[in-house]
Amino acid sequence: MNRLIIVIELCAALLAGAVSPAKAAENMSYTIAVIPSVPTVTMHTQWTPLLEWLTQKTGIRFSLKLFERMADFEREIGEGNPDFIFASPIQTVVAHQTHQYIPLVRGGKAIAIGVFVRKDSPFRTLDDLSGETISFVGNKNLCSVFVRHMLAKREPPLIFASNYAGSTRNVIKSVLLGKSSAGAVFIPELERELEANREQLRSVIETPKIAPHPLSAHPRVPFNVRERVKSALLELASLKNGAELLRTVRLPSPVAADYKNDYQSLELIDIRELTDWGR
Structure with a gap:
């Protein structure tokens, strides 16, 4: 009988100390690397309000990674360092080919x-x-x-x-x-x-229309985290001031992204030759 009580007490202690996957995600910080397009000070101003909203909505903390040089951003992608990336369709293809980054959301309007x-x-x-x-x-x-x-x-x-x-x-x-x-x-x-x-x-x-820049996640990011980020961004477009936040970071009227349908056709391009990738 005493042995049974000890086993029950041990199991209860383990359960009390266990952390659910959702709770574990809240305790982690994920990096989001953004393609350099304007000075880093401007990008920080543009992206910080969105990431603060995402943290408040999902309980997940994010760390913004900005770059002055495109070559440094592409090097980070090539090494698979960022957890999330906001990158061009061309860079998204390389990220998918090298580390299987998964596009989550993109702007809703394809462009020619x-x-x-x-x-x-x-x-x-x-x-x-x-x-x-x-x-x-x-x-x-x-x-x-x-x-x-x-x-x-x-x-x-x-x-x-x-x-x-x-x-x-x-x-x-x-x-x-x-x-x-x-x-x-x-x-x-x-x-x-x-x-x-x-x-x-x-x-x-x-030209034929091209799907715009997506936000993608490294496959090491847990599925539930990817889905919470994706759902939050899709929801944001319908909220007051949400459309403006998304437009500022070039994710207007977001829709779910799909690598095969949106970006796989770009694999035909000799990206590394045409872009001097990472240089």
Whole structure:
């Protein structure tokens, strides 16, 4: 009888000290690494309110990892260090291939890229741009990588010179000033340009639409944590001020992301060759 009591007391003590998976998640801190797009001070200001809300909603603590250089961000992805990453579709493909990162949510609107010229330009088709200069934001920019891959794989491949202008505005200026024969930018960004400038441009082609940047999780992050983060972000869009928080971090009108449907087709791109990955 005494032995039975001891066993019962021992089991009770173990149960009292046990921590549920949900409670364990609350006691952990997960890193979220964000693609560098603006100065780190600005990114901190943009992302901190969202992460504070996520912590309050889920009980899970998050640590923000920011980078000044794209190469450092890509190196972190390559090493699989961050628990969560907010990365471009191209970087998401590499993250999935190397460490099986799982896309959770993405912005709800897929976007196309436009290749455009001056309205008074003689260039009417892609073939007309053979041997000409095309401006892009940068060699690692999704718009640039997608278009350069597309032009290299068409029949016959388009031979052209690339100019990396550093920003969407500079790409447009380069075309307007005649420094480049054509430019390639995302359609929504072109639509935000001054009407007076847009009226001087003419579209040559628009690419198929691409799913935007997702928030992805490393598979070591427990399933229940991934699901709580995903559900919280999807819920946030319907709350007061939630849409603005999400728009600020480039997750407008979020929807559930799916690697196979949204990003797997990008595996055809020679990402490391076109982007000088990690350099």
